[in-house]
Amino acid sequence: MEQEPFAARLVQAMEEAGLKQADLVRLAGEAGEKLGKSQVSQYVSGKVEPRPAALALLARLLGTSAEWLAGTQPGQEARASARPAAAPTPATRLASPTTGIQGHAAPTTGSIPMRQFKKSSKLDNVLYDVRGPVVDEAARMEAEGERILKLNIGNPAPFGFRTPDEVVKDMRQQLTECEGYSDSRGLFSARKAIMQYAQVKGLPNVNMEDIYTGNGVSELIQLSMHALLNDGDEILIPSPDYPLWTACATLAGGHPVHYLCDEQADWYPDLADMEAKVTDRTKALVIINPNNPTGAVYPREVLEQIVDLARRHQLMIFSDEIYDRLCMDGVEHVSIASLAPDVPCVTFSGLSKSHMIAGYRIGWMILSGNLRCMKDFILGVNMLSNMRLCSNVPAQSIVQTALGGYQSVETYVRPGGRVCEQRDFVYRALNEIDGITAVKPKAAFYIFPKIDVKKFNIHDDEQFALDLLHEKKILVTRGGGFNWEQPDHFRVVYLPRIEVLAECMDDLADFLSIYRQE
Numbered sequence: 001m002e003q004e005p006f007a008a009r010l011v012q013a014m015e016e017a018g019l020k021q022a023d024l025v026r027l028a029g030e031a032g033e034k035l036g037k038s039q040v041s042q043y044v045s046g047k048v049e050p051r052p053a054a055l056a057l058l059a060r061l062l063g064t065s066a067e068w069l070a071g072t073q074p075g076q077e078a079r080a081s082a083r084p085a086a087a088p089t090p091a092t093r094l095a096s097p098t099t100g101i102q103g104h105a106a107p108t109t110g111s112i113p114m115r116q117f118k119k120s121s122k123l124d125n126v127l128y129d130v131r132g133p134v135v136d137e138a139a140r141m142e143a144e145g146e147r148i149l150k151l152n153i154g155n156p157a158p159f160g161f162r163t164p165d166e167v168v169k170d171m172r173q174q175l176t177e178c179e180g181y182s183d184s185r186g187l188f189s190a191r192k193a194i195m196q197y198a199q200v201k202g203l204p205n206v207n208m209e210d211i212y213t214g215n216g217v218s219e220l221i222q223l224s225m226h227a228l229l230n231d232g233d234e235i236l237i238p239s240p241d242y243p244l245w246t247a248c249a250t251l252a253g254g255h256p257v258h259y260l261c262d263e264q265a266d267w268y269p270d271l272a273d274m275e276a277k278v279t280d281r282t283k284a285l286v287i288i289n290p291n292n293p294t295g296a297v298y299p300r301e302v303l304e305q306i307v308d309l310a311r312r313h314q315l316m317i318f319s320d321e322i323y324d325r326l327c328m329d330g331v332e333h334v335s336i337a338s339l340a341p342d343v344p345c346v347t348f349s350g351l352s353k354s355h356m357i358a359g360y361r362i363g364w365m366i367l368s369g370n371l372r373c374m375k376d377f378i379l380g381v382n383m384l385s386n387m388r389l390c391s392n393v394p395a396q397s398i399v400q401t402a403l404g405g406y407q408s409v410e411t412y413v414r415p416g417g418r419v420c421e422q423r424d425f426v427y428r429a430l431n432e433i434d435g436i437t438a439v440k441p442k443a444a445f446y447i448f449p450k451i452d453v454k455k456f457n458i459h460d461d462e463q464f465a466l467d468l469l470h471e472k473k474i475l476v477t478r479g480g481g482f483n484w485e486q487p488d489h490f491r492v493v494y495l496p497r498i499e500v501l502a503e504c505m506d507d508l509a510d511f512l513s514i515y516r517q518e
Contacts (some may be wrong), residue, residue: 007046009069014044022460027061034494035046037462037487038481041133043351051124053300056223128481132235134465138475148469151503152477154278154292154353154445159495161418162463164408170401171394178393182386183233186364187212194364197403198496201324202338203347203368210367212381213391213399217322217363222248223388224346224365225319227380228283229254236277238269240448240482240489242292242320257282259481263450266438267296271305278309285318287336293482293491294448295423295441298333300339307340314365316344316374322363323444325354328413328420331442337368344377345369351395353444354376354409357400361396420493422501426494429505435512446477453488458515461487464517472507 015022019027021040028035035057038226042048043058050058052066056456059066107290138148184404191211196204214220220245229235232251239246239258246256259274263269269287287306296308310317317336324333337345352365367374367381412419423441430438430449435456438449451458458464461478464487479489494501 115286150475152475156356163357168399171398174397182390183308187396190396193400201335204341214363215323215361215391220365223384233283234281240484243364267294286318290443293446295444303336319347321349326441344374354439360395424496433509
């Protein structure tokens with residue numbers, strides 16, 4: 001008899017118990033256990049199978065046995081006593097581990113079913129909802145011919161933002177010289193330009209060997225987390241955060257500890273909360289400045305207090321500054337490393353956003369401050385950097401051109417510029433919707449509005465995002481996707497032109513005028 005996969009059994013058990021995903025999260029909390037909404041969603045979708053502890057918890061909540069839920073069959077009686085078997089549905093047959101595409105039998109060796117290769121358990125608690133279950137549903141709808149407005153990811157190209165002509169021309173000219181590997185840290189010309197940029201930003205004692213290029217900042221975040229964290233090491237990460245930080249720290253074996261950013265204080269870090277969460281296992285802290293998803297830019301006095309905290313507790317500082325050239329309203333961006341000549345700092349930036357070349361994949365990280373206490377960490381960074389050979393050489397070849405001379409991004413963020421005007425429009429439009437409030441962003445492409453959960457009876461922000469997608473074909477990222485615990489926020493990307501944003505805001509207002517979550 002065919003054996004149902006875990007996801008099919010979980011859905012069957014939930015239906016028989018009359019429970020929804022949100023009910024499982026609630027019941028787990030009432031039992032003093034932690035079960036995340038995204039975690040349950042990924043279990044139900046079949047993307048993730050739980051670890052033994054989570055499996056046992058689900059079984060208790062659903063009134064079944066862990067063995068039946070997991071699909072193990074020590075004997076027919078054990079299975080039958082746990083729960084009667086249901087006839088496999090077509091969807092179950094399609095997803096069965098002993099069948100292939102469209103129900104065809106999977107390859108076998110004699111009469112023994114082919115071994116199934118599952119994803120690593122290291123990924124069980126790694127989530128990235130910027131491209132998660134709601135995005136998967138949007139892709140399914142698109143495949144059926146629906147047109148979706150994607151306000152979930154900061155990708156400038158689809159919204160008409162073009163790479164500067166000079167950058168494209170220089171890459172074209174240099175392509176024939178970019179056919180081989182570069183130094184693992186990067187091309188001399190690229191790192192020299194980055195070093196000079198760091199000097200302008202006031203970063204102390206930066207040399208060429210302290211700079212590493214990467215395939216976007218994303219690669220370098222993962223590289224640096226693996227170079228630093230041992231199993232169980234703690235690292236302070238903001239909430240809300242850019243979720244890659246939490247994912248990479250988790251994947252490296254570390255334990256992300258989220259400190260709060262205060263919406264009532266323009267989304268600046270809550271320094272008391274940050275300090276309260278430092279333990280003897282804390283190794284580093286992360287700031288995202290300018291911030292994604294809130295658009296906040298931290299003033300000098302806040303950064304100085306963070307440096308003092310890192311100094312007192314002997315912590316490394318990781319500063320994600322990819323949006324540092326997208327500040328508006330005359331706000332000055334201050335690099336925290338410029339305030340910390342005696343503290344080990346790693347500063348991340350790149351060209352993806354400032355030069356509208358997200359697809360080129362070019363970023364960098366700069367080591368500065370007290371390098372002596374980072375010697376072993378640097379050995380790890382060098383080892384991992386060498387293992388990937390080098391980053392994208394054609395993209396490295398245009399760093400010097402991009403960082404030098406006229407910066408076209410300034411025309412977008414000044415008053416009257418496209419990004420600035422779109423930011424102003426979305427900020428006003430959101431605050432005019434009954435039940436929505438938003439803090440005005442000072443940089444980047446994002447705004448992080450708050451929903452009146454009592455007014456709309458919202459208890460599941462993923463369900464809110466799915467309902468908006470189904471009803472109005474608008475794709476946003478829920479607040480929980482940025483490791484924000486309450487179901488009361490979502491992120492809007494304001495890259496589309498104002499006429500598109502205007503229609504979108506009208507649709508959102510219309511949706512919320514009657515929306516009540518069950």
